Amino acid sequence: xxxxxxxxxxxxxxGTLAGGAAPAATAELRGTGDLGLxxxxxxxxxxxxxxxGRTALGRVTGLGDLSHASxxxxxxxxxxxxxxRDGGLTKIDxxxxxxxxxxxxxxxxxxxxxxxxxxxxxxxxxxxxxxxxFGSATLDPVADIPTGSKVVGLSDIxxxxxxFSLFEAGEVWTATIPEGGPPEIRRFRDVGRQPYxxxxxxxxxxxxxxxxxxxxxxxxxxxxxxxxVQRVLPGxxxxxxxxxxxxxxxxxxxxxxxEQVFLPAIGRHELLVVDRRDWTERGRVAVHGQPVFAxxxxxxxxxxxxxxxxxxxxxxxxxxxxxxxxxxxxxGRGVMHLxxxxxxxxxxxxxxxxxxxxxxxxxxxxxxASLPAEAPSGILLAARAxxxxx
Amino acid sequence: xxxxxxRAALTVALLLAGAARAEVPAQRQGExxxxxxxxxxxxxxxxxxxxxGRPLLPETLADRSDEAxxxxxxxGLRGTPMPPWGGELTAEEARWMVQVLRQGVGDxx
Numbered sequence: 001x002x003x004x005x006x007x008x009x010x011x012x013x014x015g016t017l018a019g020g021a022a023p024a025a026t027a028e029l030r031g032t033g034d035l036g037l038x039x040x041x042x043x044x045x046x047x048x049x050x051x052x053g054r055t056a057l058g059r060v061t062g063l064g065d066l067s068h069a070s071x072x073x074x075x076x077x078x079x080x081x082x083x084x085r086d087g088g089l090t091k092i093d094x095x096x097x098x099x100x101x102x103x104x105x106x107x108x109x110x111x112x113x114x115x116x117x118x119x120x121x122x123x124x125x126x127x128x129x130x131x132x133x134f135g136s137a138t139l140d141p142v143a144d145i146p147t148g149s150k151v152v153g154l155s156d157i158x159x160x161x162x163x164f165s166l167f168e169a170g171e172v173w174t175a176t177i178p179e180g181g182p183p184e185i186r187r188f189r190d191v192g193r194q195p196y197x198x199x200x201x202x203x204x205x206x207x208x209x210x211x212x213x214x215x216x217x218x219x220x221x222x223x224x225x226x227x228x229v230q231r232v233l234p235g236x237x238x239x240x241x242x243x244x245x246x247x248x249x250x251x252x253x254x255x256x257x258x259e260q261v262f263l264p265a266i267g268r269h270e271l272l273v274v275d276r277r278d279w280t281e282r283g284r285v286a287v288h289g290q291p292v293f294a295x296x297x298x299x300x301x302x303x304x305x306x307x308x309x310x311x312x313x314x315x316x317x318x319x320x321x322x323x324x325x326x327x328x329x330x331x332g333r334g335v336m337h338l339x340x341x342x343x344x345x346x347x348x349x350x351x352x353x354x355x356x357x358x359x360x361x362x363x364x365x366x367x368x369a370s371l372p373a374e375a376p377s378g379i380l381l382a383a384r385a386x387x388x389x390x
Numbered sequence: 391x392x393x394x395x396x397r398a399a400l401t402v403a404l405l406l407a408g409a410a411r412a413e414v415p416a417q418r419q420g421e422x423x424x425x426x427x428x429x430x431x432x433x434x435x436x437x438x439x440x441x442x443g444r445p446l447l448p449e450t451l452a453d454r455s456d457e458a459x460x461x462x463x464x465x466g467l468r469g470t471p472m473p474p475w476g477g478e479l480t481a482e483e484a485r486w487m488v489q490v491l492r493q494g495v496g497d498x499x
Binding site: 086196 | 431435437439440466471475477
């Protein structure tokens with residue numbers, strides 16, 4: 001792709017960004033369906049972006065250590081909840097472009113989730129290990145669930161519930177929180193060694209935990225929790241020595257493309273393709289490096305993949321039908337994350353060391369925009385508000 | 391050097407560490423600091439206060455020798471997610487990074 005010819009589509013964007021003004025506080029009314037947040041990991045700030053004109057509307061600062069930061073959105077799309085590494089939980093008003101509330105709720109955190117009714121925000125913590133649940137309106141504490149183990153793969157599940165994995169303990173827990181009552185906990189033991197992340201399928205039915213300490217994944221059917229943990233792709237490495245993993249892969253519901261699920265293999269330059277109906281292997285795709293994010297375009301036709309250090313300058317596009325790599329982009333060191341717009345016509349890609357967010361048309365592969373951002377990592381669009389497991 | 395007394399060995403190690411430090415060129419030091427912050431930081435935190443990996447603060451490293459820490463960087467820790475970085479770091483560079491960690495990386499801003 002030809003360099004940086006294609007800068008911002010409109011000069012307006014640079015002006016509003018430089019001014020740091022609130023997006024629409026004093027201007028006309030607008031919605032949030034095309035808004036999103038770009039995490040600027042090293043500077044403790046987020047950009048508020050919009051995907052219609054593809055511009056940055058403003059920057060919100062003072063959010064602490066945002067390495068590995070992520071966000072969820074209120075069900076009305078007005079607020080983003082940003083989870084910082086340092087335990088910070090910040091509620092951002094997307095329309096005013098400012099912090100609505102902020103707390104520091106633990107010493108070391110990994111991510112969070114919002115309940116299906118939108119009233120509860122849960123944060124997964126490494127230190128102290130456990131989850132803490134807060135009211136989404138005030139960020140006042142609602143529940144504290146210690147686990148004695150680092151929490152990973154925290155997601156919402158239907159019924160005011162959350163599900164998460166315990167890295168050291170090798171367990172999966174669900175916690176449902178009835179209005180006004182104590183949390184109801186269910187533990188699944190011996191799910192496998194060192195679960196590193198997990199996700200709920202977009203229908204809210206299955207939870208899949210990826211395992212670092214062994215070849216395979218663990219699946220729980222939330223319609224039938226009494227059936228316990230089922231193993232997916234046990235021994236997929238076929239006994240071969242894995243390659244070093246310089247960055248942990250991430251899992252979310254974006255792995256599901258139609259009837260197939262695309263999962264990063266651990267310690268292999270491969271995507272594992274699983275049939276969603278019976279959870280058996282359907283194929284493998286040889287890719288450029290250790291996959292970190294394998295994200296399906298919402299229509300399921302393509303899967304875009306980025307990679308771990310030291311091969312993190314490339315994004316590959318896999319055709320989900322033929323399982324062939326059909327396109328590759330070299331975008332600069334530190335391709336951290338990618339996010340599709342809800343209908344999938346654009347993909348936004350953060351390139352940390354280039355200090356840019358690149359936007360591509362997913363059909364023509366043309367670059368639509370290139371936005372300046374300070375060491376960007378996560379790109380989280382407000383349309384996540386309407387999805388289970390995001 | 392096995393015949394050296396422990397104290398002497400320690401002195402030699404410190405001298406080597408000091409010498410190694412001078413041998414990492416300035417530009418490479420910049421690259422290593424970037425690697426430390428962003429790539430080590432993806433598990434240990436941008437400020438090294440820990441994450442999936444343990445904290446790498448001066449006080450949490452105080453009871454480990456330079457050589458042991460450099461060996462972890464170069465060879466990884468089996469059974470944990472800590473990978474071996476020996477493919478892209480020399481022993482001198484690993485020891486230099488240990489010294490940077492011992493001084494503390496602060497918030498890096």
